Amino acid sequence: MHRDPPVTEDELHAFVDGELPADRLADIEAWLNTHPDDAIRVAAWQAQAAAIRSHFSATLRDVEPKPLKIDSLMQRSRKWPAIVAAMVVAAFVVGGFAGWMGHNTTTGGPATEEPAEMAAPSDPTDQLARQALAAHKLYIGEIRHPVEVSAAEPYLTPWLSRRIGTTLRIPDFSAFDMKLLGGRLLPGESGPAALLMYENGNGDRITFYSAKLQAPQTSFRYYQSDNVAAIRWVVGDVGYAVTGPADKMRLKEFAKAAFEQLENRAPPPSNTRSSNQPLISRQFNGQ
């Protein structure tokens, strides 16, 4: 039917960027010969690209940076708190949780999601979510000191547990390729709070916030603030929030995983890489 399949804007970009399949090249060139508006646009894009390249290569020549030496970098990095512990499924003593078992979710449980705007500021669970969001935004930007105490330190869990006044439970997100970096203690509206930070190999970070809270048990609730979102829930006298990039479905997976691990002590999902390790055990060190 068509002698020439119509040319899309994507193809014009691909033409400029050298991404066009070879067998389309002639078609696009012919198209540009007969479509001056597109030809002008393409020429403008090419000029932009040339300007960007020449401008920044000139800029970079002006500022000749000191060489970065990988070897010296590695030496520096070795001094960092070892964020090793390939699978530190940091853990806790089971005994303290006897009472916890009694808490079971009501019918829907936290799987029932109630998306919500930030509600009345006086609601302690909203405050918890807000604080989790604020802490997340503040600390994920820290490159050198994302956490106060590294996951490799055996006293991380006991210390945070003692300070927040309840046995801290540390979810295992290794099924999401997220590794525990460590944690820190924070002041919270209703008392001290623990913030745990996880990171994957790409530098993506999520945090898990928990604090004692006098509030009725609630199911998942989603809060968003700029590009960041939190899902919070309350079980017993502890409020929890998982905070990360504002991707509701993904965040919900984290929240579900954390909830299930904490509440039911279900085994981690089958694809977890730490499937041989007990989810709940005494604290141990990596290997």
Added chain:
Amino acid sequence: MSSFRQDVENNVPALRRYARVLTRDGELADDLVQDTLVRALRSEHLFHGGEVRSWLFTILTNLNRNRLRALARRPTTASLEDDDAPDASGPEAGGRDIERALSLLAEEQKQVLLLVVLEGLSYREVADIQGIPIGTVMSRLARARAQIKAYLDGERPALRRVK
């Protein structure tokens, strides 16, 4: 030196260039690159083949995103878009114009354009680095180019919808 480390080292100049353009601050850029390198070398065991270059850019992009998120919370007083028309013309004006035009782009759009144009990465690689579908790469690229063109053609940036 292992070939992995060699690959990493070979990418340092490109990373620094990209970081400089992103941050417009030499020291900050070098910090970002250093952190990227440290992270990459520390996680070598997580790297199972593929393009070292894409992976490094992914790390750098994420670190920069974390940095920007942290920054976004601080009150800033700089008004970026209100009263700047393109610079007066002249032999030196071209570079400043393009830099200015880039600075007005949404961060994601700017990154796509720079990765494609300055670093010569493929659409596929950019999609992987930003963790988005190729269609989104294309639309960001298109918006970036349309906006720069409008700016250089003399439209007031405030009149453009920035998405």
